Amino acid sequence: MSHQNINPRFPKGRTAFFLIHGVGEQNPFETMDYFARNLLQYFDKQSLPFKLEHLIAKRRLANGSFWTESFVRVSPSDSEQNWIIDIHEYYWAPNTENKISVPELLQWAEQALDGTIKFYNRQENKDLLQRLLVNNKRKGLFQFRLRSLTIFLRLFNLVYPVLRLGIWLILLFAGPFLRGRFLQSAWKLSKQIVTPVLVNFVGDVAIYSITDPKSPYQKIRQQILAESLTLLKAILKDKEANYDQVILAGHSLGSCIAYDTLNLLCIESTLGQNKSKNLLLDKIKGLITFGSPLDKIAFFLRETAQQDQYIRQRMLEHLNSFRVKPEFALQSPYMTKNPVICQLEQINWVNYYHLKDPISGHLDYYENLDNVEMKYHASWGLEGHMGYWTDPSFYENITERFLYTSNQDKDNQKFTQKVSYNQS
Template structure:
């Protein structure tokens, strides 16, 4: 039997729409990780392929023009008509160095107090019982945000003194330093003194603030709006003419991907344009990995004050994409949701790892597959980042999304969940 007979070739024209997570990300880093590991997967399959760097003219939501760079994997065999494009939505510059440590502390304390107050109400006892159905959630509710609040309080107390002391030292020894130390001593002191956790918390704090009176709400709105704008451009791209588009979000990027689809559901509910409905059929997948979506919903979702059941129902309607019915306030009124989601064809796969403190089995949402990854990693950052380099992660994605064509516009069938992590 020849290699040609045992090869599996991808089908159709696929676009992955990548959204990175928190941290000091640089442009094209997620494209690099994702495309490199797809290459390794195809090399292992002995597929004949090539990799190209392409550009496309895009518009921001305000109408200004910019140039998008993306990469394309396609076959060198002319008999095989398939391609895989890897696009990236880069948003890190929107949140970097935008929020101070005292503001983060205020955010953490307000979030903790508000969450405890909301779930302490008698009418929300059912919601609390559903969320605390397992011991991990009980631990999350009882300890984790409290520990984060304590850490920020301590850091806020010692931060000014540490930074001032380091600034004096750097200013004194500055003439004898070189390399990265040849910059403003005050700016460098902040970089050295501030631990990575504070920068990560800053991104989450800015994005999870839903209060429209906050100046950071504009940053969140801009991030989601531009994400949706780029997604629409990819869907409408006549030259690429994709058969399927798959949103792929890591860490906080999974929340942006979710919110992008949720906003798309709202816009679709307001439109009667059948052409747009056909374009929506191209969105065939949502991949979340290292995702804190359950934690975001648990701690940071916007909630109404006690007794504001009308406002609470309105907020739920506007954030209802695949939320399980048991997490919706039971009421005799406002039972019809005006946001009619048209994305039933989207196959949602959530990847998590037990050594990843950010991710987990998503229980707040319905109609998705939760896949536990089992790569070797230590608890913490390594557990949170090793999805990017795990071969089984890419094999699972390929088996679920790359060998089924959507050229006829029909919905793809859900593949049965297979534990590829044991392969």
């Protein structure tokens, strides 16, 4: 702690962060490590005295079996202070790992990209496209990159079988002279070599975004949501921790899982009349989405009914209505009352995005949230998508919004404006 002249500000109460990682080949505790390490670096710069602990808790899975959860706790080193910050992680990567074939994935990706282009070419969406193209930095994405990506996927789909067969033959004949990671099935290794990293990332999105109940991947989506909801409920009910607030934080596809988990809670709270359950839900104070594709999935990949199926369309809207703007609902005189009465109005939703992040963006499909544009230096693509984790202003914004809210000062209001102008 080198900043002796800084008077530290202390977090208030008992807070739990519920982290949900995004796409890619994640390992257990990586998300927790990223978030906790960079949060502690921010505390260190503020000369905040703290200690870090590894704790375990007995939890149940959605199927009823027990498992041991590991999480970390940040607490004051000064015994006179009374605050804690627990960081929990929902790890779902094994559910989607190597579950979808490359041809299936490429077919899904091409359909999604074609759907995106057709969406913006519709007459009723021309105004939306023009608003997006007002920002010069977005023109390249919508006018060139989507079409070039579609062409790339179509070409790759054609050459993939031939390319993989050629690599397999080379590995097969070179087998006696290879060692290390090459000493494995030549057929499996050829897939790893030929398949681009982009395909592995998109595979998670493809599996999770398929909502067709007839698809075998629908069970994977349901399992992910069931486990996320079960762990969140366990954290809310944890009598030993007795949290004052629980904050969901989802990166990339994890933001969609966080959103869908809250949407399920809305449905459950409507069906249940137990007041004690509602008191538990009141502990959920925040939703942090960063690098989020929520708008893209809502506009281009969500399940919709055919044009004349207005009853089915209205039912789908009701079941997926958490903070959706009313103007995106079907204009119909029938079934105007939504049976799902959401009781999560207390949640402060903040969405962080970066113009060099091709997955994220300003969320326009939803209401009652703050969109914060980040300005860290990054190239377009993976660097832009992952930069949130190591950007100090990201953690500064989070702490000001959620950890110091009990302090009666004006710093919180000032910071929201500062993050948009101070970083260049």
